[in-house]
Structures are given as structure tokens and as C-alpha cells.
Amino acid sequence: MPQTAEKAGRERPSVAIIGAGPAGLMAAEALAGKGIAVIVYDAMPSPARKFLMAGRGGLNITHSEPLDRFLTRYGAAAPVVAPWIRRFTPDDLRAWVHGLGIETFVGSSxxxxxxxxxxxxxxxxxxxxxxxxxxxxxxxxxxxx
Ligand SMILES: Cc1cc2nc3c(=O)[nH]c(=O)nc-3n(C[C@H](O)[C@H](O)[C@H](O)COP(=O)(O)OP(=O)(O)OC[C@H]3O[C@@H](n4cnc5c(N)ncnc54)[C@H](O)[C@@H]3O)c2cc1C
Structure with a gap:
């Protein structure tokens, strides 16, 4: 390997993520999108097994109610999670799913x-x-x- 590429490889920040559930995979996507080298480790033979189980009964990804009302669902934790959710809202989550080529729909609830x-x-x-x-x-x- 040329010396400059080797040096660049050494200097590229890297992150190990423990757990290939939705949280770990989303962290991996965010970090890799910023050019960070990411390795995700999982104890199980395949990733996101609970997520797949969640899909068996019909995967509910979020709710369509107005954001201010949605945030009240977090109860006492709302002040802590609200800034995170405002940066990645239920609408952003839907757009993210659409970006993966999967359409979404709002159920009667x-x-x-x-x-x-x-x-x-x-x-x-x-x-x-x-x-x-x-x-x-x-x-x-x-x-x-
Ligand atoms: C029956 C069911 C239905 C559900 N329905 C829905 C739904 O409709 N909508 C919804 O939003 N959510 C639903 N959920 C909840 C959803 O599945 C979880 O909120 C989600 O999987 C949590 O993601 P996570 O990444 O935080 O954790 P997890 O999915 O639990 O992922 C953690 C990962 O870390 C790995 N791990 C743990 N310890 C170690 C270790 N020491 N070393 C290496 N790897 C490790 C595990 O193997 C696992 O893969 C449902 C859950 C169940 C069980």
C-alpha cells in the first residue's frame, strides 16, 4: 500500500458498535455517513432478530399525530428525549423508510x-x-x- 494511503487508513477514525439491533444499525449508518469506519458486533448469528420478531404482528414504525402531542407520550422523559426527537422527527423516520424504497401508510389508529x-x-x-x-x-x- 502506498505510504500516504496507509497513513490515511491509520488516521481514519473508527468505531465499534455492540449490538446490531435498530439502535446499533442506526448509529452505524449515522457514523459511516460521516466517513467513520464502523464495525458492528452482535452476539447472535444474524442482526436485528427482535426487530424481525416485531414485524410478525405488523411493524408499527411511528405515529402520525402532531409532534407536540407525540412528545407527551414520553411522560416524565419528554424533556430529555424531546430535543433528540425534534432533530429526527416521526416524519423524518417515515422519509428514512421511504429512502429505503419502502412506502408507509397511516392506519385507522x-x-x-x-x-x-x-x-x-x-x-x-x-x-x-x-x-x-x-x-x-x-x-x-x-x-x-
Ligand atoms: C413481539 C414484539 C413486537 C414489537 N413490535 C414493535 C413495533 O411494532 N414497533 C416498534 O417500534 N417496536 C416494536 N418492538 C420493540 C422493538 O423490537 C425494540 O424496541 C427494538 O428492537 C430495540 O432495538 P435496540 O437496538 O435498542 O435493541 P435490540 O433490538 O434488543 O438489539 C440489541 C442487540 O444487541 C445484541 N447484544 C446484546 N448484548 C450483546 C453483547 N454483550 N454482545 C454482542 N451483542 C449483544 C443483541 O443480540 C441484539 O441484536 C417489538 C418487540 C417485540 C418483542
């Missing part, structure tokens, strides 16, 4: 679902995107620290 209600197409598209961003997934790797 106001809850938002991916078309088809399943988590698996969404996860497949998400993992393809992460792969494209250079994220490495290491299954069967349990953090014991």
Missing part, C-alpha cells in the same frame, strides 16, 4: 406502518445500504467486557 407490515424487506434494504457505506457486521461476537 393514526399509527404508521410500512407497506406490507413486515420488518424483513426494510431490514434487507437497510443492510444493503450499510454494506454500501462500508459498515462491517460481525455476527456471533459477544461483548463480555
Amino acid at each position: 393514526g399509527r404508521v406502518f410500512p407497506m406490507g407490515l413486515k420488518a424483513s424487506p426494510l431490514l434487507r434494504a437497510w443492510l444493503r445500504r450499510l454494506d454500501g457505506l462500508g459498515v462491517t457486521l460481525k455476527a456471533r461476537h459477544r461483548w463480555t467486557g
Whole structure:
């Protein structure tokens, strides 16, 4: 490897994420999108198994109610989570799902679902995107620290 590329490789910031559930995968996407080298480790043989289980009964991704009302659902935690949610709102989440090529719809209760209600197409598209961003997934790797 040319010396400059080797140096650049060494200097590129890298992050290890423990857990390939939705939280870990979203962190991986955010970091990789900023040029950080990301490796996601998961103890299980495949990623996001609980997320896939969530899709069995119909995956509810968010709610369509106005943001101020939505934030009240967090009760005593609302002051803590509100700034995070204002930076990535339920509408942003829907747009993110659409960006993965999956349409969404609002049910009669106001809850938002991916078309088809399943988590698996969404996860497949998400993992393809992460792969494209250079994220490495290491299954069967349990953090014991
Ligand atoms: C039946 C069911 C239905 C649900 N329905 C919905 C729904 O409709 N809508 C919704 O928004 N949510 C739903 N949920 C909740 C949703 O699945 C969780 O909120 C979501 O999976 C949490 O994501 P997470 O990344 O925080 O944690 P997890 O999904 O639990 O991911 C954590 C990951 O970390 C890994 N891990 C843990 N410890 C270690 C370790 N020491 N070393 C390495 N890896 C480790 C685990 O294997 C796992 O893959 C449902 C859940 C269930 C069970």
C-alpha cells in the first residue's frame, strides 16, 4: 500500500458498535455517513432478530399525530428525549423508510406502518445500504467486557 494511503487508513477514525439491533444499525449508518469506519458486533448469528420478531404482528414504525402531542407520550422523559426527537422527527423516520424504497401508510389508529407490515424487506434494504457505506457486521461476537 502506498505510504500516504496507509497513513490515511491509520488516521481514519473508527468505531465499534455492540449490538446490531435498530439502535446499533442506526448509529452505524449515522457514523459511516460521516466517513467513520464502523464495525458492528452482535452476539447472535444474524442482526436485528427482535426487530424481525416485531414485524410478525405488523411493524408499527411511528405515529402520525402532531409532534407536540407525540412528545407527551414520553411522560416524565419528554424533556430529555424531546430535543433528540425534534432533530429526527416521526416524519423524518417515515422519509428514512421511504429512502429505503419502502412506502408507509397511516392506519385507522393514526399509527404508521410500512407497506406490507413486515420488518424483513426494510431490514434487507437497510443492510444493503450499510454494506454500501462500508459498515462491517460481525455476527456471533459477544461483548463480555
Ligand atoms: C413481539 C414484539 C413486537 C414489537 N413490535 C414493535 C413495533 O411494532 N414497533 C416498534 O417500534 N417496536 C416494536 N418492538 C420493540 C422493538 O423490537 C425494540 O424496541 C427494538 O428492537 C430495540 O432495538 P435496540 O437496538 O435498542 O435493541 P435490540 O433490538 O434488543 O438489539 C440489541 C442487540 O444487541 C445484541 N447484544 C446484546 N448484548 C450483546 C453483547 N454483550 N454482545 C454482542 N451483542 C449483544 C443483541 O443480540 C441484539 O441484536 C417489538 C418487540 C417485540 C418483542
